[in-house]
Amino acid sequence: MKHIGVLTSGGDSPGMNACVRAVVRTATLNDIQVTGFYRGYEGLMENDGVPLTRYDVRNIIHRGGTFLQTARSQEFRTPEGRAKAAANLRAQGIEGLVVIGGDGSFTGAKFLSEEHGIAVMGCPGTIDNDLFGTDYTIGYQTAVDTAVEAVDKIRDTAASHNRLFFVEVMGRDAGFIALRTGIAAGAEGVLIPETPTDINRLVGYLKTDFQKKRRSGIIIVAEGDDGGGAYDVAQKVQSEFPDWETKVTVLGHTQRGGKPNAFDRILASRMGHAAVLALREGRTREMVGVQGNQIAYVPLEQAIKHHATISPYLLELVDALS
Ligand code: ATP
Numbered sequence: 001m002k003h004i005g006v007l008t009s010g011g012d013s014p015g016m017n018a019c020v021r022a023v024v025r026t027a028t029l030n031d032i033q034v035t036g037f038y039r040g041y042e043g044l045m046e047n048d049g050v051p052l053t054r055y056d057v058r059n060i061i062h063r064g065g066t067f068l069q070t071a072r073s074q075e076f077r078t079p080e081g082r083a084k085a086a087a088n089l090r091a092q093g094i095e096g097l098v099v100i101g102g103d104g105s106f107t108g109a110k111f112l113s114e115e116h117g118i119a120v121m122g123c124p125g126t127i128d129n130d131l132f133g134t135d136y137t138i139g140y141q142t143a144v145d146t147a148v149e150a151v152d153k154i155r156d157t158a159a160s161h162n163r164l165f166f167v168e169v170m171g172r173d174a175g176f177i178a179l180r181t182g183i184a185a186g187a188e189g190v191l192i193p194e195t196p197t198d199i200n201r202l203v204g205y206l207k208t209d210f211q212k213k214r215r216s217g218i219i220i221v222a223e224g225d226d227g228g229g230a231y232d233v234a235q236k237v238q239s240e241f242p243d244w245e246t247k248v249t250v251l252g253h254t255q256r257g258g259k260p261n262a263f264d265r266i267l268a269s270r271m272g273h274a275a276v277l278a279l280r281e282g283r284t285r286e287m288v289g290v291q292g293n294q295i296a297y298v299p300l301e302q303a304i305k306h307h308a309t310i311s312p313y314l315l316e317l318v319d320a321l322s
Helices: 016-029 040-046 079-091 103-116 140-161 176-184 199-212 229-240 262-280 300-305 312-321
Strands: 003-008 033-037 049-051 096-101 119-124 163-169 189-191 217-222 245-250 286-291 294-299
Touching: 003 016, 003 040, 016 033, 016 096, 016 262, 033 040, 040 079, 040 103, 079 103, 096 103, 096 262, 103 119, 103 300, 119 262, 119 300, 140 163, 140 176, 140 217, 140 245, 140 262, 163 176, 163 229, 176 189, 176 217, 176 312, 189 199, 199 229, 217 229, 229 245, 262 286, 262 294, 286 300, 294 300
Parallel strands: 003 033, 003 096, 096 119, 119 286, 163 217, 163 245, 189 217
Antiparallel strands: 033 049, 286 294
């Protein structure tokens, strides 16, 4: 393999730049040319790419977001869109592609490979940590750090005013960020999409525990929780306790931004490096994961089809320590 492409796709996550850097540097070391495509599959279809040398990826390992930018593309979901992308790759002699993104991006990569014979490797870049086959995704730990820092600040003001805060964190389908944030910030409760939310149970807990000793607290709510998100949950609880002051904070996109922490920089570096070595060895249609701190290659098919599952132990821990 003499020439590969790299792109970032789907939602951005801290550490994507570190991953692109690792791809470029590893490829260069192995005499493989690299073209970086802007705005994910959009750039691939528009042939909006740039040659990347090891010097082009200087000073980006510590930066959040992605300098290649990212996009969500409807056209790439069509066979015609993918044919356009494949023709652009072929015209430049690009035989392999590293896709840094989430499960949607990997679905697109799998189709591109099956339909047009392009070798593809995926690096899991998403703050949600919901991909099957890897213990961690690039950006997840940084997103948790950001959420914990914010909740620590909210706790200061909650305690000063005797307030009950409902803090909404990202996670439309997955409660990983909420669960870890809840444990690390010592939250009084965590509501996640994977388990049914029982408002009566929450109210019961608040009644016994809060009315005895506590007058302030934090409940973490994943945005996709079946209780309806932080505003809805707060409203339901407030109606049971008209004398209490409840507040809602939605952390939103702050969780996507910011410098990647050391863990994510190292994870992204390892994954980008492993993806290029895998392409060089002739591997394709796999995601680079880490399992028990070892690099593991997982068929894209599996990574897409299955979902990472929430640890029952961590759920118990939240309950035990709240
Ligand atoms: P995140 O988890 O951060 O949302 P993602 O990679 O899952 O990241 P998506 O928006 O779902 O984000 O997918 C990114 C892009 O991948 C889409 O905009 C589209 O171009 C492509 N894609 C997604 N699903 C498919 C599909 N079924 N077929 C072809 N391409 C797809």
